Amino acid sequence: MSTNKQKFLNRYHVIFLVQSAMVGTGILTLPQKLSSVGYSQTLFPILFGVIASLTLLPMIWMNSKYPNENLFRINEILLGKWLGKGVNLFIVLQFLVFSSGIISSYMHLIQSTALPEQTITAPAFFFILLLVYIVRGGIRSVARFCIMTFFITIPMLYFLLWAIEKGEMSHFLPFFNYNGKEFYDAMKKGYLSILGYELIMFYFPNIIDQKKAYKHALIGIWISIVLCLITTAVSVMYFSEWQLKYVEFSVLNLFKAGEFSFIERIDIIGMTLWVFLILSTVTAYLWCAKRGMDSLLSKERKNYIYILALIVFLIIKMPFSQEFQEKLFSASSYVGYVILVWPIFLAIVHLLRKKQVQT
Amino acid sequence: MNRKFKLMFTLFVLLFLVGCSEKEVKVPLEEVGMVGIMAFDYIDEDTTKLTVAIPQYSPEAKRNTQIFSVKTDLVSKGIVKIEKLSDKKVILNQLRVVLINEEYARKGRVEKVIQNLYRDSEVGNKVLIAVVNGNGEELLKGQYLDKPNINFYLNDLLLPSINTAFNPNTNIHDFIYTVTNPVFDPILPIIEKIDDKIEIKGVALFKNKHMIESITPSEALIIQALQGKKKLAPLPLDLNKGNGKEIVMLDLIESKVKIKSNKNHKSPKLNIVLNIKGTLSEYQGKREHELNTPKSIAILEDDINKQLRKDIEEFLKKLKGLKIDPIGLSENFRMYYKGKWNDKLTDATIAKLKVDVHVKTSIISTGTLK
């Protein structure tokens, strides 16, 4: 195929890698996260989309300065070997904890809906096994999996039909019915749900058409945003404000509204099918973490992925209290915001260095 | 060497993991008692009588439904108690109907009970709720000769049968939605056991988590019409227009409602336009032989309009007296209100509400006979 061995991600790969990494557990709880603004949350995803498009710019700009290096290498180049490695280690750990958080919350959801009376050990173990299987195929395998995931899971939109039928359009009004504090709260908690597009900084060197990468990533982002928008809109139509606030997995309850003549509970099908979305998100993160390991230890080995998977498994199964786990996972989510602004910082360093060289 | 080591390592880890997994005992389907109906009867403020109906599959058994009754203060405690009585594991996965007796509805903690079920992920959201006139346990234990299985009987009775029979079915989601939504007050259907039949007697109106009043099905029809339901149950009307006793029956109704508010919750005013299209299925009265010209039908339509308008206005007045809003009329003001809407605002709005009702009926056909 392509003569350049490093570059193999075509535009579809980029679109769906960006899109799938964004849609994971976040969208399940998005209406609840945004519940501080009540019924006015409908249009929030669009705001998120705008912010995401803006924050994507410095990432792409930064990467296009170093078209053959991923963020880990850029860190090392710009910050020096040891400082860079330190930052990279931090990012790798962050990714591991973040993906553990995603897996753990999904596993608990599965445990409460589909697998009652069972511990999450065995399901989590097999889940991670599959994870390793996918990641071992490299970023292209992950990207292909993302494409398939999109087409397999998109029919789930149909499951929302019943909720839409029952919902009240009048809930959309009035727009912008919130104060500053509520807005801030919703932004802080809700934006987490659409994290994932920042991973483009790590697979950017593998993209064939790097000039158009921004456009393709934007398409991916906005597909996700539309999905989020549909979720919040239908939730707003279907729920009361109290329900928005106290129903943790809103999507699950939206699915509960429907039934086929032969399947009474769509929610179980929906939640188990969700494993594809979780897999596609976590594989992307894990692959990036693996690249991080490669650059930390300065050599590429396939075996690192087993070590990383083991760490993820141990984090999920760690014998700490539920409270500590939750704190850890939410802390790691907020650290995710740092990665969003990180390229801006790097850009400044880059410009300063350039000046130094010139003078 | 490296491969072998990897293999050994994996096996080793797997071996340890076996120890982690506890032996999980799966209860096979045939050893599970799937509760179909739950009934709550009021005893006193703290204790409830919980009755459950579990279908039996064994062909040899004389009764096809097992009914267990326990006194309890918490729902889950009651389930545990029932498990002791039953030979099977009791699960709520296939719960279909929750019955609440009237006394419990008026005094008990209906909202808490339903919320408990709503939280339980095993219970679907489509569980129907109904108020029982009398005793829920008796209703479950009753003999219904032509409907041997109470589980199916009640479920079929409460589920809307294709838009014809009147049915204000309310499921768990609807109940929680209306209870927690400040612009709504919940309604629940009332059923009653009469000899060996169960009948939907009317609709219970709730105010702040407690039942306060019951209304007739025809009044409940107005609620549905004003909520914007597109297909209505057959509508009987008494026309008292100086022509003596006249009874009209409209069938296959398509209704459309337009509500316009003045967007001012301080001096609220609503303009309601109800469009009804239907078939005149039955008519009793003096005009029976005149109803074959478009003109006479137009007169009849006009009479129906006036009568319906009067009925609606009277009903709204009644709601105003009760200070409740089962239709969700105050939603029309919440839509334009900046800030958090609450129950107090609803109450104030309803108390001050002025309504302007217009009804437009059109009779599409009068059947195939001339």
Next chain:
Amino acid sequence: MKFKLVRTTKVDQLIKKPNNTKNQAEQTIETLKKNTRNIDDVLFKKIPTDEGIVTVIYSSSLVEKMTLQSMVFIPLANHINQIHQVAEVIDPSDLKDVTAKLDSGQTLLYFHQTNTILTIDTYSAPTRAITSTMTESTVIGPQDAFSESLETNISLVRRRIQNPKLKNEDQTIGTEANIRISIMYMDDTVNKESLDTLKKRINKIDYPSFTDISVLKQLIEDNPLSPFPQYYMSVRPDSISRYLIDGRIVIFMDNSQAAVVCPTSFFEMFISVEDYYNRWTTASLLRMLRFFGFFLTIMITPMYISALTFHPEILPYELLLNLQESRSKVPFPPLFEVLFIELIIEVLREAGSRMPAKVGQTIGIVGGIVIGTAAVEAGLISNILVVLVATSALLSFLPPIFLMSNTSRFIRYFFILSAGLFGLFGQMLAFAWLITHLEGLKSLGTPYLAPFIPRKASDLLDSIIRFPTALLKSKTGISKSQKK
């Protein structure tokens, strides 16, 4: 039969040298006999001719008497020049090679006077007539199928594609049994890179003998460990020529009925050549049936396990009560119940294919009905499960490629086990595995899920829905054909 025409001028020069002594001739015969010792179907016949004594050596099992008569004996007696016209000269000093020639059905003529050996191709081993296929039969379309003879098969294809660009390269493989294979392709459309890869793979093979082309296929597949067949196999000349025109590479093997087509895709396993003969609406319907049938057959019985062990709430109440009733007598958990009945079906199928045709049908019916009903009545399995298992067994025979239907049966067990472990969640995990595995597979460098990971938009016209024939002119992306 095949005749090789050889230029005769050189031959004449070689033969016309009467400088041979009797001793030398006997020596040569001696060596020849030594080489063919214990191969008793090799016969030596001395015949006096115009050019002295000629020993005719041939393998009686590979050469028919009639052929021998008309091609060797009559010309030897009457017009010896004819022999020189068709015969080929080989070097008499290298006699080791001679046995190989005999094995391939050639007849050797040793001219005692001139000490020269000529060979005539007289290969005329008995072959089967061209019959219609039992395994890939269709209602519409040509009924002829390949036979076990390489020449027949190639001629069946050449008859359909009369184009000088159609090439076939012969080769011999097998370290012990020398088997002829032929790689066929359209010179102007085939992807040269793929062709090179394939040839390299074939040359690398170190395997003693090939009894069927499927052995070869397994050795040159991209992922030999996968349960999925990665090359298409067919015995239908019309199907094969369709693929050749599309730019694929086809491998034929002597003594093997089927031909292998590569590269191919997962989706093509559900395409029957009859789809192109049917109206496009019918064809699309059938294709959808086959394709979704594959996923149904691996999902139905696991669904039963999941619903019964983990999620009783997803089934309608009435159905569930029926299930409860029929399950009440069954002593095993659903997982073992399903495994039990699935194994019985496998046994029935396997036994049915081994039994003589006359008995097989009766036993199959008896086994199916008796075991089915009796097992339900004895309370070993529930009656609903019998329906499900029978349906999924039937569905598994939908793919036109038999190897695919075997695959679907195999991976069904994988799904059954995962459903037994984690219910629907397990099934979805298994499904995710399946998707990952399929997308990782390649068929001669082409992604196995080709039309879905779009390589070419026009491929989608001929995927689950077969669009009207006029739209299907262009070459598929799967074959990566050369741009003209």
